[in-house]
Amino acid sequence: MNARGRTDPKPHYLLALAAQERWSRYEIAFWLALIAVYFLFPDNLMLAAQILITGLFAVSLDLILGYAGIVTLGHAAFFGLGAYTAGLLTTVGYTEPVLGLLAAGAVAGAFGYLTSFLVLRGRDMSRLMITLGLGLLLHELANEATNLTGGVDGLQGMVAGRVLGLFDFDLYGKTAYFYVLTVCFLIFAVVRALMTAPYGLSLRSIRENPQRAVAIGIPIRARLTNIYTFAAVIAGISGALLTQTTQFVALDVFSFERSADLLIILLVGGTATLYGGFIGAAVFLLAQNWLSTLNAQYWLFWLGILLIVTTRYMRSGVLGGLKNLSHLATRRRHGSRA
Amino acid sequence: MKPMLQTTDLCKSFGGLKVTQSVNLSLEAGARHALIGPNGAGKTTLINQLTGVLRPSSGAIWLDGEDITALPPYKRARRGLARTFQINSLFPHLTPLEAVTAVICEREQGNLSLLDRRFFKLTRRRKEIDEAHALLERLNLADDCQRQTRELAYGKQRLLEMALALALRPKVLLLDEPAAGVPEGESDELLAVLAELPQEISILLIEHDMSLVFRFAQRITVLVSGAELVSGTPAEIAGDPRVQEVYLGKHHD
Ligand SMILES: Nc1ncnc2c1ncn2[C@@H]1O[C@H](COP(=O)(O)OP(=O)(O)OP(=O)(O)O)[C@@H](O)[C@H]1O
Numbered sequence: 001m002n003a004r005g006r007t008d009p010k011p012h013y014l015l016a017l018a019a020q021e022r023w024s025r026y027e028i029a030f031w032l033a034l035i036a037v038y039f040l041f042p043d044n045l046m047l048a049a050q051i052l053i054t055g056l057f058a059v060s061l062d063l064i065l066g067y068a069g070i071v072t073l074g075h076a077a078f079f080g081l082g083a084y085t086a087g088l089l090t091t092v093g094y095t096e097p098v099l100g101l102l103a104a105g106a107v108a109g110a111f112g113y114l115t116s117f118l119v120l121r122g123r124d125m126s127r128l129m130i131t132l133g134l135g136l137l138l139h140e141l142a143n144e145a146t147n148l149t150g151g152v153d154g155l156q157g158m159v160a161g162r163v164l165g166l167f168d169f170d171l172y173g174k175t176a177y178f179y180v181l182t183v184c185f186l187i188f189a190v191v192r193a194l195m196t197a198p199y200g201l202s203l204r205s206i207r208e209n210p211q212r213a214v215a216i217g218i219p220i221r222a223r224l225t226n227i228y229t230f231a232a233v234i235a236g237i238s239g240a241l242l243t244q245t246t247q248f249v250a251l252d253v254f255s256f257e258r259s260a261d262l263l264i265i266l267l268v269g270g271t272a273t274l275y276g277g278f279i280g281a282a283v284f285l286l287a288q289n290w291l292s293t294l295n296a297q298y299w300l301f302w303l304g305i306l307l308i309v310t311t312r313y314m315r316s317g318v319l320g321g322l323k324n325l326s327h328l329a330t331r332r333r334h335g336s337r338a
Numbered sequence: 339m340k341p342m343l344q345t346t347d348l349c350k351s352f353g354g355l356k357v358t359q360s361v362n363l364s365l366e367a368g369a370r371h372a373l374i375g376p377n378g379a380g381k382t383t384l385i386n387q388l389t390g391v392l393r394p395s396s397g398a399i400w401l402d403g404e405d406i407t408a409l410p411p412y413k414r415a416r417r418g419l420a421r422t423f424q425i426n427s428l429f430p431h432l433t434p435l436e437a438v439t440a441v442i443c444e445r446e447q448g449n450l451s452l453l454d455r456r457f458f459k460l461t462r463r464r465k466e467i468d469e470a471h472a473l474l475e476r477l478n479l480a481d482d483c484q485r486q487t488r489e490l491a492y493g494k495q496r497l498l499e500m501a502l503a504l505a506l507r508p509k510v511l512l513l514d515e516p517a518a519g520v521p522e523g524e525s526d527e528l529l530a531v532l533a534e535l536p537q538e539i540s541i542l543l544i545e546h547d548m549s550l551v552f553r554f555a556q557r558i559t560v561l562v563s564g565a566e567l568v569s570g571t572p573a574e575i576a577g578d579p580r581v582q583e584v585y586l587g588k589h590h591d
């Protein structure tokens with residue numbers, strides 16, 4: 001287990017901690033599988049890209065809900081701001097997508113930072129109401145400013161630029177998929193590093209017990225403001241990715257359904273698991289895609305069942321359920337050792 | 339000698355209820371000071387003001403010569419004012435090792451770079467983790483240091499309460515009934531830990547168990563209805579008729 005050539009063997013308590021941090025083979029398989037999708041499903045790359053974007057959006061919710069314990073019903077506000085920032089930027093001549101991502105992240109992050117002081121003040125119920133209120137507010141503003149946003153018809157005059165001035169978006173979504181996958185991976189790697197660093201441990205402490213977290217010297221307010229802002233940046237980037245890959249942005253990016261669906265996605269996938277967002281997005285969008293082709297009403301029916309089953313029987317979502325299964329399996333194999 | 343922790347005319351009321359009445363407490367460096375009093379006397383409320391969880395109605399709190407009355411709780415902790423809780427206040431899903439490491443990393447945050455704090459793996463904080471493990475070992479928690487806190491026996495959780503406070507390397511330690519709820523047969527571990535706390539820490543101990551108080555304390559303050567009834571050496575307190583009156587016929591558990 002030790003790195004070769006180390007003179008001092010690592011103590012056992014360090015090994016267990018290190019095992020949690022290491023990229024597991026499941027994680028590596030996960031990202032390789034996403035590359036394989038490109039070759040295996042060339043006709044479904046747009047859907048695959050959408051799943052990744054929604055997954056990234058859910059990861060940003062996971063940062064504040066799963067890791068920091070802040071409930072929100074208005075996460076679409078950041079997504080929408082990012083989506084429109086990216087769209088509007090191309091209408092004034094800045095068409096390069098990566099630039100659009102940065103701008104979207106900056107705008108959403110600024111809004112997140114400013115509103116964090118409102119949101120973080122209260123307790124759960126007031127947080128729900130304030131985030132819901134902020135979401136509705138932005139939705140209505142975008143609705144009023146139709147000549148800026150294009151309302152339900154969508155933003156007019158958008159232009160598709162080449163990624164880094166090199167790669168054109170194509171009809172099949174090949175460029176789109178690789179672009180989204182790359183961005184998702186890079187951001188995910190940063191998120192993962194944050195959560196396995198002392199910073200992530202302090203967030204978990206705050207979620208577990210704020211009273212004690214303060215008593216051991218953690219500046220709760222500052223740390224929550226910080227993660228809330230960071231989550232807003234990622235949500236904004238997700239929104240921008242959707243605009244850029246679909247070449248379209250309309251009012252629904254701000255919709256309440258988007259915030260609510262996202263919550264479902266994360267809960268179904270599993271909170272505070274890093275991958276729960278992506279898994280949830282895949283389950284949700286594939287199920288929606290498949291079931292709604294059978295019968296449109298069925299979708300909501302099955303969604304209801306899915307929600308009840310995952311929250312009732314899989315406490316920590318699909319990922320938690322899978323983990324439990326694999327624990328069971330290994331226990332079987334090694335014989336039951338209490 | 340200037341006191342390590344001091345309150346001057348500290349007052350606090352909840353509406354009409356006066357829970358702290360002009361309390362003047364003073365702990366020297368290395369003090370072993372006990373705070374006793376009947377249930378509802380205002381002992382925990384006093385601690386909550388010292389640590390900044392509650393704002394006093396009037397009066398001031400001094401730590402190591404500086405007025406900390408207006409300082410937020412986390413800054414007081416960073417300056418070396420640590421506490422334990424009467425009712426366990428732990429991190430149920432963290433392991434003791436993670437929890438204590440979190441305290442130490444927070445304490446050392448001034449010495450760590452942004453990258454260390456945010457982007458490098460926790461296990462690169464080898465020094466902090468080793469320190470956490472050594473502390474847990476000292477408190478007989480080494481065997482349980484990798485289990486989730488919620489799975490630990492109650493007595494072990496009481497010890498972890500102490501470990502989290504000690505990990506701050508406090509100048510002043512406020513212990514709110516550390517033995518509360520621990521059955522008599524299992525309290526030896528805890529008593530041994532209390533006896534071996536570093537000499538230089540000033541300790542304020544709240545405790546109902548008088549045998550423990552008289553063994554531990556060099557000075558005792560008796561609090562009744564939020565006001566200081568009397569302060570003195572254990573011998574003085576034991577012989578004081580007012581104290582006997584307060585405790586006469588009372589059950590203290
Ligand atoms: N937040 C609050 N609001 C109103 N009254 C309070 C509040 N907190 C405590 N009190 C009251 O203040 C008084 C002192 O309570 P406190 O918990 O400090 O007592 P204590 O000395 O620690 O008692 P015990 O030995 O039972 O722990 C009690 O009468 C309690 O009901």
Ligand SMILES: [Mg+2]
Binds near residue numbers: 514
């Ligand atoms: Mg009390």
